[in-house]
Amino acid sequence: MNLEKRLADLICFFEEFFVAHGMNSTFALYLNLLINLLVLTLVIFGINYVLKHFIIETFKLFTNKTRTTFDDFLIKSNFPRYVGRFVPLFVIYKIFPLIFSEFHDVLEIFYFLFKIYVIILLIWIFRSILRSTRNYLKTRPEFNDKPLESFSQIIMIFIWIIGLMFIFSEITGKSVVGFAISLGAASAVILLIFKDTILGLVASIQVSVNDIVRIGDWITFEKFGADGTVTEINLATVRVQNWDNTYTTIPTYSLISDSFHNWRGMQESPGRRIKRSVFIKQNSVKFLDKDDLEKLKKIHLIAPYLDNRQAEIDKFNESNDIDKSLLINGRNQTNLGVFRKYADSYLREHSAVHKEMYLIVRHLAPTPNGIPLEILCFSKDKRWENYEYISADIFDHLIAAIPYFDLKLFEAPSGDDIRSFLGQKSDS
Template identity: 70%
Template sequence: MKEFMDFKDISCLLENYFLQLGMDPILAGYLNLFINITLLVLLIYIINYVLRRFVIESFKTFTNRTKTTFDDFLIKSNFPKYIAQIAPIVLVYYAAPYILVDHLYSLKVVLFVLNIYVIILIVWIFRSLLRTAKNYLKTREEFHDKPIDSYIQVLMIFIWVVGLMFIFSEVTGKSVISFAISLGAASAILLLIFKDTILGFVASIQVSVNDIVRIGDWITFSKFGADGTVTEINLATVKVQNFDNTFTNIPTYSLISDSFQNWRGMQESPGRRIKRSIFIKQNSVKFLNTKELEGLKKIGLIAPYLNHRQKEIDSYNKSNNVDKALLINGRNQTNLGVFRKYVDSYLHEHSAVHKEMYIIVRHQAPTPQGIPLEILCFSRDKRWENFEYISADIFDHIISAVPYFNLQLFESPSGDDLRNYLTPENYGN
């Protein structure tokens, strides 16, 4: 009590001096209060400035001596700056009752504002720690493809909710439990307001637990026009960098409510699939006679096959007394069948085609555009630009090889084709 009175005497020193000068007591009291507050603010500013510089420099010195990057991220997230504000707050908390001893209402207002600021400062400190944790975990290889942003945002929302509950308690004078009960009564309204946040939170958990999408995955989401690499997964959206370097933001809950294509399986597999068809004119398909077979035996890739296959066919026809005066009788080879075998042999010899994965050359059901000959194989190189080069190289060769087997590719007639066909010479024919 004596200490309190001594401090009060010091805080009222200027007031007593003004009274001795004959100043009005009320004016002397307010002038003394103004000067004391000004001196306190100045002192707080100096202490805050000195401590901030000291704490930040101490942190920098400490981080330079450590190998971990966690403390580096603490500095970037302003953690030392927030910690340095604790001492000035303590000073105000203990000095205000002495300075405002005769101004109880003003003291109440100052302590109220101070309590609100302390709550906000605590929230800022936790926010700084969460940002530090987020940035640090993103540097760790084991968390590189995890939706860290979503988890941090959920914790951030929780901290702000708790902080707002304490601020509400400070403003209304009610307990935090009462506020929580009020929230329970208004849960339907809160669910409506935070619908997207709640859906995003649930979706983030399911995406992570079920390993649907990782950062770095290539996804195609036609509904949102996304075709590129996932760069960020947070509570509300998934950020995709498209191959034209534009960005598309997809609602997180769409990943579990809509259908999209994730190319991770292809990226993790030994090869990337090539699947394409060429269309053969049906009227160009025919049986091969002896002369045509001899000509095709000059093609090195299929010469052994033709010799072996023709021996089997001749043996069958001879044993069954087949009359080969007519080519259709018995068993025969066709130019399309030989061409199909040629494409298969070419793919097996191609250095860029993965030999341990599927290599299939097959017919599909005829269409008005001809007979689809589908080529399915896998490229060893999965990089997009190299993959396209390999695909083009394979089909350049296959298309160029078609005429050697007396086959024709289907192609819709162009304007020049129609113009040439409708010439006077053709009219006469």
């Protein structure tokens, strides 16, 4: 109390001095008020300047001695500066009422603005802590694929809602509970205005809880033209860096309302699938006679198979007294069947093909474009450029090997083929 009395006497010093020297009391009151405000402003700026540098430097000295980097992120997010503002606020709160002790209307406005500023300052401090936490967790390997941006935005929205409720409570004079009840009555309007935000909020929670997408996932979203790596997930959008280094932003809600491809399963599996077909002309398929078999036995990958298989076939035909003057009688090998076995053996010998995953060479139903011979296997190397190299290497070899089995690939006739055919026809 003695300190407050001394401050009150000091604040009135200039007013009493001016009145004692013959100045009008009203003019002396306002001049004293102006001088006190000027002094208070200078004092506040001085305190703020000293505290800002003192707190920041002290905090930096403390962070240099700690092993964690969390406190470094606190400095970058201005946490010490925000906390340091409470000291000049305390000084203003104590001295301002003494300066305006005779101006009750001004004091009411002051207390109102002071409470509003304190609420906003607390929100800024919490935001600083939240940002520091988010940035710190980003440096931790176990959180690299988590949508931290989305989480922080969700929490920050709730903090702003609570802060705004307190601010409106101060403005309207109603309690926070009463304001929340009024807010519930206007929920339909709020839902309409903040529809996109609410959808993004719900989507962010579902994406995180159900682990639909992580940062670092490769996704393909044809609707938005996205094909690349997810670099950011926030409340409203998901950012994808495409393979041509362009960026595509996708509404977060679309991840739960539309269909898209997430290639994470392939990236986490032991191998990456190769699934392609070659189309064989149907009229090039034939039975193999002895001369054909002898020629194909020179291919070392299928030589043992041909011997064993033909011995089995010959035994069956002899035991059933099959007339082999015609190849169609009894059991026979075909060039397509032998080529299928060759492709299977080639894949099993290929060093880049994963042998412990599915490896199938099969016929599909014949089409107007020929007989599809489908290759289904997995490459050991999942990196895109190496995967494409392995796929190309396999099919380069198989396509080049087809003529050795007296098979032909189907290929739609080109303009040169048509001109050649017409030229031969005109010559004849």
